[in-house]
Amino acid sequence: MKNIKVHAPTPVDLEDDLTSLRGDCARMVPHWAAPERTAARPVSPSLIHGVDVPPASARLVDAMSDYGD
Structure with missing residues (x-):
């Protein structure tokens, strides 16, 4: 069995990505x-x-209990 190392992606600037997404949506x-x-x-x-x-x-459905039982 191989030990596969998974590296997290580099951190992203979520604020700039959100601004970019909002701009894309506004254009659409x-x-x-x-x-x-x-x-x-x-x-x-x-x-x-x-x-x-x-x-x-x-x-x-008949066998299911009603809400509140």
């Missing part, structure tokens, strides 16, 4: 378009259907 902002925010609307329970849970998953 015009390239990233965020979608308009829309208000979430409630869904009628009658529209929620077709959910199938495999029996093994149902048993697993």
Whole structure:
């Protein structure tokens, strides 16, 4: 078995790296378009259907204790 020595990389100046990263992000902002925010609307329970849970998953969840036990 070989004894492989691992040397830590030379210390870096984290403050300059963070400043560089922030500058890179600021330059990229015009390239990233965020979608308009829309208000979430409630869904009628009658529209929620077709959910199938495999029996093994149902048993697993049923066997879990509830929070606070």
